[in-house]
Amino acid sequence: MTTAPTWRAWLTDPNPSSRRQARLGQAWLAWLRIRRNTLAMAGLVIVLLLLLVAALAPVLAPHDPLMQDLSRRLLPPGTPGNLLGTDDFGRDILSRIIWGSRITLYIIGLVAVTAPLLGLLIGTVAGYFGGWVDTVLMRLTDIFLAFPRLILALALVAVLGPGIENAVLAIALTAWPPYARVARAETLTVRNSDYIAAIRLQGAGAARIILGHVVPMCLPSVIIRVTLDMAGVILIAAGLGFLGLGVQPPLPEWGLMISSGRKFLFEQWWVATMPGLAIFIVSLGFNLLGDGLRDVLDPRSAGK
């Protein structure tokens, strides 16, 4: 009881004594603002649940997601032992959804690391050097931005061959342009500041300045953008899985599970419905969270 108020006082101190205190104080205020936003909190809960379920999959799943039992195939939801029913190989749908959360996290994790990295690199280099480098790189970004994403990912996977890594590669290659734009805009605001000039006078090269001193300034806005984009990534990954171009059977990827349930949609509706619900809930969670984060952290929309 006694420690809480002092922590709070330290965090909300108008005269922070260290950079860390100021930064944590800002984060605390942002947290207070986002906590008032019910929808964003709901999103946060969903995302945390996803992380928890994925981490505890072996504990939570009642069955082996790959174990087939043909005597128990296509059981309806509510069957004792199979809460959400079973699929055409007698595999427990709930267990498959629980284990599938790991695949979903794996995909969005890989995309969230690769695409922003590429975007950051291109955006900061364009913004830092300016001139013709900027023109060429931004022109390239515009061209990529004008492409239809899903179709390009489709064509890429068609040639590379189906598989989880290729799906991630295809998604990442079509997802970087917005990050490049964000990073360039941030770079333009800091590139003429005194601290950059100071480092340059110390003899630091362009690579060192960009990687060590420009990229960190761009990270916050890029991270918000990533959260906002995650829902889209989940949907594209599920779409590729559904078309049979992403994760391959028998792995329990959600889009793939929908496509296998499609064959008996009208007789055993639950096989296709349940994994779709999972996709929908997780993607809704990221959308709600991203929306709330933007409201809180973007000063322009916060004013409204």
Place this chain on the structure above:
Amino acid sequence: MTDTSAPPGRASRLRPVLLAIGGGILSLALTLLGLLIFTFIIARVVDADPVLSIVGERATAEQYEAVRLQLGLDRPYWQQFLSYLWDAVRGDLGISYRTREPILEEVARYFPATLELATLGTLFGVIVGVPAGVLAATRPGSLADQVVRVVGLIGYSMPVFWLGLIGLLVFYGWLGWVAGPDRLDASFKMMMEFQLTQYTGMVLVDTALNGAWDMFRNAVSHIILPASLLGYVSMAYISRMTRSFMMNELGQEYITTARVKGMPEWRVIWVHAMRNVMVPLITVIALSYAYLLEGSVLTETIFAWPGLGGYITDALFAADRPAVLGGTLVVGVVFVTLNMASDILYRLVDPRARG
């Protein structure tokens, strides 16, 4: 006197517009070139062995060599690209492996179905989305605003192919309100092919023009479900953007002036504010239209819709790569062109963007 004080003539007002159109066309050409480079790289560079995917593993060395020469793979990449570019400009997208037909002809046959579906979907999206966005903007924070926001977010988060399956299950399987997959019932399909004049390739238009109203009703009951699902996705986007544009306009001073003058509120919103909201909204609607053309890939698979999306996925499973890449290129060209057209339209409509 009159000569010097006269407002700038027609020619000088038109000049910036023409410049904008010229710039638009130039950047369109540049983007299309980028698209071609991208598909070329996918087809020739990423693909380790394009010949093998044609002749198969059991081909003899002579067969392999013949196909390799036929594709021009012995030449350097830049020469290959130039001939690829030249072919594409002439409309030659290659021959489909499956049907041995020119891909452009096939795509032209499949395209109207996609166009019909996406157009109807966008229409739904505009008819519902714009009023919903306006409603939300005029009562921010109200229940209506919350509902529009949540319905929109749900639309953003929904896997469109899954929504299609659920729609089929509920409205076709359980309730029986609409017809199932494909564009027409099987019996009508034969009639369509042999008895009707095909003006456009779009079922609704063709049946109406032929006066075949039975068939028209059947086509409506087939298209209504996929079109409203696509419309829902498009509505989510349009309503959200309309809300934010409208909020922005309603904060302007000319709105206050109009209200102070005693103008009825509906007129303030739908005439004065709407005129300015329309400008950015055109871009949004064009974007969502382009997105529906692309997004129809998954929807068409679900509804067995004989459109471009279905064509590309079918080709994908038949390992018909020229068809996949040709289809991709066509969708890309339409997408890019719509983008640019909306950009040019924007400059034409908005006097501020002309300067």
